[in-house]
Amino acid sequence: MTATEPALLSVTEVAAAIASKTISSREATQSCLDRIAKFQPRLNAYMAIEADAALAAADAADKELAQGKSRGPLHGVPMAHKDMYYEAGKVSTCGSKIRKDFVASTTSTAVARLQAAGSIRLGTLQMSEFAYGPTGHNAHFGAVHNPWHIDHVTGGSSSGSGSAVAARLTFAALGSDTGGSIRMPAHFCGVSGLKTTVGLVSRAGAMPLSQSLDTVGPLARTAVDCALLTQLMAGADAADPTTRSAPAPDLLSPTKANIKGLRIGIPDAFYVDDLDGDVARVLDETAKVLADEGANVVRVTLTDQSRLTAASQLLLAVEAAAFHKKWMIERPDDYGAQVLMRLQNGLAVPAITYLETLRWRGLALAAHLEAVSNVDAVLAPVAPVPAPTIADSDVGNKTGAEAVIQNLTRFTRPINYLGLPSLAVPAGFSASGLPIGLQLIGRPFDEAMVLRIGAAFQRATDFHTRAPRLS
Numbered sequence: 001m002t003a004t005e006p007a008l009l010s011v012t013e014v015a016a017a018i019a020s021k022t023i024s025s026r027e028a029t030q031s032c033l034d035r036i037a038k039f040q041p042r043l044n045a046y047m048a049i050e051a052d053a054a055l056a057a058a059d060a061a062d063k064e065l066a067q068g069k070s071r072g073p074l075h076g077v078p079m080a081h082k083d084m085y086y087e088a089g090k091v092s093t094c095g096s097k098i099r100k101d102f103v104a105s106t107t108s109t110a111v112a113r114l115q116a117a118g119s120i121r122l123g124t125l126q127m128s129e130f131a132y133g134p135t136g137h138n139a140h141f142g143a144v145h146n147p148w149h150i151d152h153v154t155g156g157s158s159s160g161s162g163s164a165v166a167a168r169l170t171f172a173a174l175g176s177d178t179g180g181s182i183r184m185p186a187h188f189c190g191v192s193g194l195k196t197t198v199g200l201v202s203r204a205g206a207m208p209l210s211q212s213l214d215t216v217g218p219l220a221r222t223a224v225d226c227a228l229l230t231q232l233m234a235g236a237d238a239a240d241p242t243t244r245s246a247p248a249p250d251l252l253s254p255t256k257a258n259i260k261g262l263r264i265g266i267p268d269a270f271y272v273d274d275l276d277g278d279v280a281r282v283l284d285e286t287a288k289v290l291a292d293e294g295a296n297v298v299r300v301t302l303t304d305q306s307r308l309t310a311a312s313q314l315l316l317a318v319e320a321a322a323f324h325k326k327w328m329i330e331r332p333d334d335y336g337a338q339v340l341m342r343l344q345n346g347l348a349v350p351a352i353t354y355l356e357t358l359r360w361r362g363l364a365l366a367a368h369l370e371a372v373s374n375v376d377a378v379l380a381p382v383a384p385v386p387a388p389t390i391a392d393s394d395v396g397n398k399t400g401a402e403a404v405i406q407n408l409t410r411f412t413r414p415i416n417y418l419g420l421p422s423l424a425v426p427a428g429f430s431a432s433g434l435p436i437g438l439q440l441i442g443r444p445f446d447e448a449m450v451l452r453i454g455a456a457f458q459r460a461t462d463f464h465t466r467a468p469r470l471s
Contacts, residue, residue, distance in 0.1 A: 025076025075118030108205025125160030139336030155184030180412025190435030223454030265300030321346025
């Protein structure tokens with residue numbers, strides 16, 4: 001790895017370098033492909049690698065630029081996305097045996113908007129089967145490995161996205177977050193990841209898991225990268241009636257602002273209970289950095305987060321089971337055992353219980369917003385521990401693995417139930433060298449605030465610039 005290796009640049013850096021012709025799209029693409037060839041056998045981050053097509057697209061982008069034509073702010077930037085984002089004419093496995101040969105007839109709105117801005121396709125990234133798993137295990141295609149410590153999990157379900165961005169095998173990647181599936185890979189792999197507000201970014205053309213919880217968002221090196229990518233994807237979409245009708249917000253400008261005078265709350269319970277010592281230390285150190293940057297860091301008392309976690313899990317179970325009912329009847333043996341068990345659990349929930357859980361959501365959000373009315377954002381751990389090992393979290397082969405998995409998602413699910421935005425940023429390392437991320441939780445559709453704070457934190461620290469020492 002050298003300082004001049006194009007793959008080490010952030011999205012905004014490589015886009016600027018291509019636009020100024022400091023480097024070519026082919027050079028940026030070849031740099032990623034070289035790293036993929038070297039490290040993919042150890043990481044298992046990619047589902048499919050499309051080297052020839054990517055290089056051809058890069059050459060076309062360079063030719064256009066030479067003629068004075070630019071498609072947009074991502075002109076010639078190569079990317080790969082979680083293998084649940086459909087692209088017309090391309091296979092999208094969704095990490096499953098059932099869809100291993102599924103060819104999409106349409107392209108997801110999120111991908112189409114990034115392509116319209118000039119991005120090119122490197123291939124597709126691994127994921128947990130049907131996005132229903134928080135660690136990165138996959139019974140059909142094998143576990144994805146954490147580039148910081150190969151025998152540890154990446155987090156899921158956007159496992160390939162977290163691993164590939166951290167290892168510099170792509171400049172950025174789309175993930176999805178239904179119960180923490182962007183933020184956990186960001187935390188475990190040492191990258192930035194934005195869980196968006198439900199309705200900000202279209203979900204059309206993305207494999208559904210839970211209709212009321214699913215969100216689309218990016219994993220990238222920096223908060224600024226996440227702001228750029230989200231700004232390009234956001235906005236109304238007739239193909240997804242749940243999207244907000246308002247124009248796409250300006251998310252980039254706020255990342256240039258300081259945080260002097262902002263009030264950032266740290267919960268006085270739940271998110272600070274039973275933390276690993278290194279996670280607790282990083283939380284304290286981050287609070288000090290934010291205070292040094294001019295923010296007022298205060299304690300905040302939130303509503304009962306354990307109830308929100310339970311509500312999120314119930315909605316997910318029922319809505320996932322509804323989507324998979326036909327396949328569960330016709331092709332049960334084609335599911336991995338753990339995913340099938342989770343889906344079957346959803347069939348046992350009474351309709352009344354499901355409807356009551358949906359009804360309570362508005363009241364719960366109102367109570368949460370009242371609790372945080374005196375702060376601009378909440379700072380909390382993404383998970384109470386750094387990444388566990390693949391072996392220790394392998395349900396079915398390790399006693400106690402289910403308890404390990406349940407512990408990982410304690411701090412992410414409440415945000416999904418409430419539909420809030422949350423930015424995960426790398427904030428430190430454990431004594432053994434594993435990344436530790438923290439999340440900044442905002443109000444609905446106030447991605448600008450959490451991105452502003454995240455960018456300020458990254459201007460004051462260098463955790464987001466550190467890459468795993470793969471060899």
